[in-house]
Amino acid sequence: MKKPILFMVAALALPGAAFTALEQWPIGNEPQLEALEGVPDRGAYLARMAGCIACHTNVAGGGKPLAGGLALKTDFGTFYSPNLTSDKEQGIGAWNIDDFVQAVRQGVSPEGKPYYPAFPYPFYAKLSDQDIADLWAAFQTVPPVDEPSILQDLGFPFNIRASLKIWRGLFLDSTGFKPTGGKSEMWQRGQYIVEGPAHCAACHTPRNILGARQAELNLHGADKLPDGGKSPDITSKALKKRGWDKDGLAYALRTGLTPDGDVFGGSMGEVVRDGTAFLTQEDREAMAIFLLDLDE
Incomplete structure (x- = not known):
């Protein structure tokens, strides 16, 4: 009788031990940010480029800028963007720049917990130290909003945040920006924007069953976005086949109007608007030059 009991105790103890190990598994690196003076105006520009306003403002619900609350429905559950205002209790007003850089470039909270990759921190890993300093300076100017962030509504096992550490080990690519040699400055600028802050591949690349991007199909479009829509293939071959050129693509990124007189809908319309x-x-x-020449 003793052996079966021991086996049962072991069977119950092992999952608990594994969970404890996950909780204790440290992630992230100590920020090595130099003492740089940030430029708020440049940071505000980067925030627009990076989609901070679009994702952290619940426009439809009448929310205040960067106060969070925007819902993102996925197969894993519903994510809600958090409050990024300077409020010390509900926002990031109590953070310091080290907390900020670790969150933005590494996806790690000030408490050492992993952020869900609905937050596109793998792309923000390409931001330079000066970029981070500028963004931090800009966020210091955001008026505080005493609005608590909504808890993520996820089912088991996705609600176990510690399990994200395994996901990170399998899929996370946090390499910094590496410009491609032999290209023009405009091409490289477009590469930085598209691959970094604008995170175009976040929506225009299909994902596997665990929500990781399929790198071999980068920018080939996705059949299933969180809002239930689809994103088109934006490789250069596909863009040119659909009649896009540099001027038309740059114009569409400003106005949302396509060469045939149609308009961007869904989330892409919001990307342009905000x-x-x-x-x-x-x-x-620069974005257009890069995209139209990417795979040639």
């Missing part, structure tokens, strides 16, 4: 419409013409052209 993001790319605020970029300089030069940056929109």
